[in-house]
Amino acid sequence: MDPDPHPASPHQPLQAEIVGPQRAAFAARPSRPLRAVLTILLVAIVVPAVILALAVGGLLLANAFLLGGSRDLQSRVQEKYFSHNPSARQKIAILSVEGVIIEGEGFIRQQIERASKDDDVKAVVLRVDSPGGTITGSDFIHHHLRRLSDETNKPLVVSMGSLAASGGYYVSMAVGDTPGSIFAEPTTWTGSIGVIIPLFQASELMQKLGIEENSVVSHPLKDMGSFSKPLTEEERVIFQQLVDESFERFKKVVRSGRPELGKDADALDKLATGQVFTADQALEAGLIDEIGFIEKAIDRAIELAGLSPGEVRVVKYKPEPTLADVLLGGGMKSHALDLSAILDLGTPRAYYLWTRIPPLVRSSR
Numbered sequence: 001m002d003p004d005p006h007p008a009s010p011h012q013p014l015q016a017e018i019v020g021p022q023r024a025a026f027a028a029r030p031s032r033p034l035r036a037v038l039t040i041l042l043v044a045i046v047v048p049a050v051i052l053a054l055a056v057g058g059l060l061l062a063n064a065f066l067l068g069g070s071r072d073l074q075s076r077v078q079e080k081y082f083s084h085n086p087s088a089r090q091k092i093a094i095l096s097v098e099g100v101i102i103e104g105e106g107f108i109r110q111q112i113e114r115a116s117k118d119d120d121v122k123a124v125v126l127r128v129d130s131p132g133g134t135i136t137g138s139d140f141i142h143h144h145l146r147r148l149s150d151e152t153n154k155p156l157v158v159s160m161g162s163l164a165a166s167g168g169y170y171v172s173m174a175v176g177d178t179p180g181s182i183f184a185e186p187t188t189w190t191g192s193i194g195v196i197i198p199l200f201q202a203s204e205l206m207q208k209l210g211i212e213e214n215s216v217v218s219h220p221l222k223d224m225g226s227f228s229k230p231l232t233e234e235e236r237v238i239f240q241q242l243v244d245e246s247f248e249r250f251k252k253v254v255r256s257g258r259p260e261l262g263k264d265a266d267a268l269d270k271l272a273t274g275q276v277f278t279a280d281q282a283l284e285a286g287l288i289d290e291i292g293f294i295e296k297a298i299d300r301a302i303e304l305a306g307l308s309p310g311e312v313r314v315v316k317y318k319p320e321p322t323l324a325d326v327l328l329g330g331g332m333k334s335h336a337l338d339l340s341a342i343l344d345l346g347t348p349r350a351y352y353l354w355t356r357i358p359p360l361v362r363s364s365r
Contacts, residue, residue, distance in 0.1 A: 077107075077114040079315045083298065088313040092301050093121045094159075094294075095317065097141065100353070101133025101167050104140025111317045112141075116148045122312070123155040123301035124148065126174065127294065132167025132192065132353040135246050142253065145174035155304035159297035160184040160288070165192035165276055167352035169287070170250060173257025178304070182257075182288045183297040184279040191287055192354040193254060194274030195246045197239055200227045246350050247272070260286050276354060 082094060093115040097108055115121045126145065132138060149156045158164075158172045158181060169190055175181040184190055206213070206228055213228040224235040231239075251272055255262030261271070271277075271285055282288045290296065298314055305312075 076320045077110045077317045078320050080318050082314040082316045083295075084312050084314045085310055086313060088311055089120055090307060090312050091118070091121045092123050092125060092298060092305070092312050092314045093118070093317065094125045094127055094298075094314065096127045096129075097168065097171055098127075098129050098161075101130055101137040101141065101171075103134070103137045104144065107319055108141055109144065110319075112144045112148055114317060115154070116152055121154065122307060123157070123305040125294065125297050125301050125314075126156060126158045126172065127161060128158060128164040128168050128172055129161030130168035130171075131163055131165050132170065133351060134167070135195070135249075135350050135352055138167035138170045138352045139249075141171045142174050145171065146176065149174065149176065155301055156181065157297045157301040157304065158182045159294040160188045160190055160279075162188060163354075164188060164190045165354040166194065166274075169193065170253055170352050173253045175257055177256070177259045180289045180300060181304075183290050183292045183294075183300070184282060184288045185293055186279055186291055188279045188282075189276045190279070190282050191271065191277040192274055193250055193272040194352075195243045195250065195350050196274075196353060197225075197243060197350045199225050199231060199239070201230055202227045203229050242350060246352075250352060258286060274354075 084092075093111075095108070095111045095115060115124050145156065148154065155178065156175050157178075158175055160168075160172065160183065162185070164172055164184070169192065172182060172190075213226070215223055215226075217223050221235065221238070223229075224238065225231065251268060254268065254272070258268075261268045267286070271287065277285065277287060279288065279291050283291055299309070302309055302312055
């Protein structure tokens with residue numbers, strides 16, 4: 001018998017031969033040095049990330065506490081120079097209503113409060129670029145704008161941007177009966193005086209998908225307008241009554257802001273069809289006073305305040321930056337997907353809104 005060409009050393013233990021699947025598993029295992037390197041990398045990446053996340057979370061919570069608990073509405077708004085004399089003390093303030101109106105609270109309310117409390121603000125230009133929104137939100141903004149004008153005697157002038165429709169036109173009526181106070185740009189679309197309750201019916205689709213609704217209600221009308229069943233005639237009548245009452249309120253507000261239309265009910269009824277008008281059409285119909293850019297509206301506000309252009313500073317308001325803005329470089333969008341708005345899709349709601357689909361975004365403006 002031939003001797004073993006590689007005899008084991010007396011100082012080395014014999015190793016059992018590894019065969020079959022065990023050999024592959026053993027070969028797949030990283031060596032101890034490699035495992036050590038992977039562990040170090042994992043710790044070096046994960047631990048700092050967790051610490052950073054906790055630190056940022058704590059800072060954001062502190063920031064939310066400071067803004068929400070110890071500062072008033074006025075401190076959350078900052079001024080930004082817009083035009084005219086940058087060193088003048090007397091000011092014309094531009095307030096912005098932008099995007100879909102979900103609620104009156106928020107940045108627009110903060111702007112109103114700031115302009116109302118600032119004695120140096122002598123007049124206000126309301127810049128509207130909105131398709132409208134909820135009835136309650138639109139009416140809330142209109143109410144507080146009227147309150148600002150009535151209680152402070154500060155003239156209010158409207159400058160319409162690309163769109164001032166439905167609820168956007170509703171809030172514009174806060175100018176009251178002040179002549180020459182509503183300006184629209186040449187490309188503005190405005191009007192859309194009307195009310196809509198979006199209702200969708202998907203019972204056939206649910207049936208095809210094998211989905212059944214088994215809601216338990218206190219009365220058949222409790223779930224009226226549900227997308228899981230066809231609308232009954234009784235429900236349609238009730239919804240129409242809700243629309244009609246809200247529609248009458250809209251026309252009442254238009255009459256207060258457009259006195260000439262208030263004197264001619266037939267003329268207003270011809271315009272209050274939900275139709276959107278161009279600036280030229282709106283001017284001819286009496287929905288606006290003049291076609292011009294924001295500079296013209298500012299000039300009119302200065303005139304109504306009894307000032308001269310050289311002695312006023314025109315300012316805009318912007319939100320006070322938060323820690324999130326600083327940490328994220330101001331990259332946060334002003335419109336964000338809103339969970340409450342998504343859930344709200346299942347609730348029949350009336351809108352002063354130029355659309356057939358309820359809003360999925362909330363505007364911070």
